[in-house]
Amino acid sequence: MSSIYVFDGHNDAVQFMVDYKSTGRDFMVRSEMGHLDLPRAREGRLAGGLFAMHASPEHEPVDDLTITRDGYEVRYADAVHPDYARGQIDGQLSAMRGLIERSNGQIRLATSVNDIRTAQMDAAFAVVLHIEGAEAIGPDFGYLDALYDAGLRSLGIVWSRPNIFGYGVPFAYPRSPDTGPGLTDLGKSLVKRCNALGIMIDVSHLNERGFWDVAALSTAPLVATHACAHALCPSTRNLTDRQLDAIRDTDGVIGLNLAVNDVRPDGHLEDDTPLDLVVRHIDYLITRIGADRVALGSDFDGAVVPRQIKEASGMPHLIDAMRKNEFDELTLRKFAYDNWLRVFGLTWR
Structure with missing residues (x-):
């Protein structure tokens, strides 16, 4: 099994932590x-x-999935009220702080590349705070500044729903990611504010026009923390070759999403997806944009992942599958760990 360390570009674990909701799981316990x-x-x-x-929806959607002749469409998620969203984000931030405190040094908040490297050398687990969907941030950006002071270093402008900053992609297959308007004027201001603070901007869940708005404005590398290639799986959540080329040209990173419906060419939600399909996706991305720009963005606790991986403990199976497909050790280490730290170093202040 692999001896390579992994830094993961995306998970939704805080949603399920007992520190956040009493019915949740204890992150410290297997x-x-x-x-x-x-x-x-x-x-x-x-x-x-x-x-x-x-921020999860205020009301769980009913009958939002439509199976089409050749795929699926999910009804565009409703916008959430900023006050409602802020309450959830405050709770999750408090939960993360509480978890770090009670871990007795086993888990550390990281706000710099040095923090991540030091934690790894000390056998501690490094947490970087990310926000997925900026609904909680008001038009004056005061809450953004507060989140930055609390340790936030990565931000996705939208989830797959609209907000005051822009428009996410509704989940659909097969379909182009060009699904509607891009960033609003406030969204464009948010990009500039994140650049000024040194917060990494995540283009995952943005529609294609929003992606190009970020590309035109941002002074930082383009980053998608959890996405795949549209050429291999034509899901709205995946990036076209032209978008991938823009990530390459800005020396950015794409985190390979393990969500099976965004990996499989047929878009099916089946966990028996073979690792060969995942490796094929990684190979396509590396061939297109280079070994320095492809990393892991698992979407653990937010997606159905291949059964051979199953959970975080199964990550060595993917590394070994890559090794069996003749990826060299340097490329493996870049994919698993180094590429995230490289792009953080180019973005954070």
Whole structure:
């Protein structure tokens, strides 16, 4: 099995933590539920990751999935009220702080590349705070500044719903990511403010026009923390070759999303997806944009992942599958760990 350490570009674990909701799981204790906790992270040689804070819908959607002749469409998610979103983000931030405190040094908040490297050398798990969907941030950006002071270093402008900053992509297959308007004027101002603070901007969940708005404005490398190639799986959540080329040209990074419906050419939500399909996707991305610009963005606790991986403890299976497909050790280390730290170093202040 692999001895390579992994830094993961995206997970939704905070949504399921007992620190956030009393019915949740204890991140410090190994569970058979979900994908990620500290024991399973250690078994899978995960050294840390971006932990996404996200406001769930105020009302769970009913009958939002439509099966089409050749795929699926999910009804565009409703916008959420900023006050409602802020309450959830405050709760998740408090939960992460509480978890870090009670871990007695086993888990550390990281706000710099040096923090991540030091944690890894000390056998501690590094948490980088990310927000997925900026609904909680008001038009004056005061809450953004407060989140930055609290440790936020990565931001996705939208989830797959509209907000005052822009428009996400509704989930659909097969379909282009060009699904509507791009960033609003406030969204463009948010890009500039994130650049000024040194917060990494995540283009995952943005529609194509929003992507190009970020590309035109941002002074930082383009980053998608969890996405795949549209050429191999024509899901709205995946990036076209032209978008991938823009990531390459800005020396950015794409985190390979393990969500099976965004990996499989047929878009099916089936966990028996073979690792060969995942490796094929990685190979396509590396061939297109280079080994320095492709990393891991698992979407643990937010997606259905291949059964051979199953959970965080199964990450060595993917590394070994890449090795069997003749990826050299330098490329493996870049994909698993180094590429995230490289782009953080180009973005954070």
